[in-house]
Amino acid sequence: MPDQARSIAPQSVRRIGRSLLLTVPMALFTLLLFTPALREPERPAKLAALITWAFMMMLFFQMMRTRQTYRWRRIFFVALGFLFPVGFIWDLIALRGSMSIPVERMLSGDTPFCFMVIPMTLIPAALTRTIIFPGSILPTPSNPHSIAIMAALWILATVILGKAWCSYGCFFGGLDEGFSSIPKKARLRKINPKWRLAPWAILVAIVLLAAATYEPIYCKWLCPFKAVTEFSEVRSTQTAIQFGIFNALFLGLVVVLPYLTKRRTQCAFFCPFGAFQSIFNWTSVFDIRINKEKCATGCVLCQNHCPTMAIDPSSIAGGKMLSTCMRCGACVDVCRKNAAVWHIKGTTVGIATERARLLYLYAAWVFASMFGGAIIANSLQKLIGLIV
């Protein structure tokens, strides 16, 4: 026993040392990112930045120490999903006393741009050089979240993350991931795989309808997250119906179904932006593969644990995930045979998989800290302001 203890102790010390070494570059860079907030004169801002930085670094360290990705990323992502509406609604209430967008704000171009609108703007922009959204092209003091800033952010995220935007960047996805994490077991297990095509159908429909109406149809009628952000002022039967649809979709797709299925149902079976982002899977050099030589048991644990049903028997047989894979890492972490692996395109599958994971995580976590971290810090600042 003492011999065993002696051999385990240096191993765990070595692991912690290695994890600390790997965390230091990330910690230093993100500290640089948070420096302006840490220098703020107000205590809540300073505290929020410090807590967020420590939170992000603790999660990164744990990813290094445990060599697991999914559960630590999920903590960040759920925090982002639940804190984003807090800060957003707080700002809306402070600014205009309500979550609804009055016509006056639309006319003055003060509506913050949301990445969900991007696919719908493409055809009208190509045909008439106009953007069908009541925001502003360039940032203004009253609307810093302009179209140019959000489009630049989306392009950057797409280059760095590709479809992994849905796991590290999207400030809505954490909500259904959070509700899907609550139960220990799924109560609704049989889901027709054809539902995976629904986001593509919705994407095609909203792009064509936006071109036919010159209106951001999804935002106007279908976005479940309007229930926790902002929506058109309820002034008519139409806007009342829209308000009802937003809340019903939110309750169904983001709360109830994720809870029953343990899947990210909104992301997997509804979100057209997720489908749109799948088109840009090729922009990221990182992906997840299945090492067919190691995957011989047919346990399908990966298939059962994938939050977006991006793995099926054909993808296991082919060694590649479906295009809806958002590189959350659930399949890699759950695989007992180490058959599901992180991979860099061009390299041999199953070789240096930890190196591939590290390189991926450095890129993804820098983006997550910069973008998601800023959102978390902003919302925390408001909550801390209530106490301090």
Next chain:
Amino acid sequence: MNRWKAILGYTAAGLTIAVAVVGPLVWFGIFTRAASKSSLQIDPVYTGGAPARTIARDGYQIVVYKPVPKRAPLTQTGAFVQVVWKPASALPATVAETLDLDGDGRPDCVISFQAPREPRANLRVTAEPLSGLVQPMHEVGKDSLSSLIARVNDTIVVRVPLR
């Protein structure tokens, strides 16, 4: 071949990290500058389009915009002309203005509304057509984007629906 592919893969992975680290520092500036030079604009349904002419009155101005046609076959927002009174704080309590909206030298409608000092007060506008260009409006508030009156900052925006 496989070796070169692997080298390319790792190089791309390294570049991705470099983009993640350096990108935010330079990319937003570059993209915003490019966007400001592009001819992209917000849809005139929201901005009201381009101003056509300005009419000076005693202490305030009336800006008549170019007509905005119906944008797409299935759109709910019909054609309209935007007229802006500014500054709202300098307006008389009752405004009644005969306006030429299409610039042909003939009056097209009479627009009338009350302009209370209270910024949150409900506004209502009436437009009586004098030509075949304009659709009538009677005590309209914020009914639709093509037929409304709204206080935006220190201006009063009226949109008159066109036939």
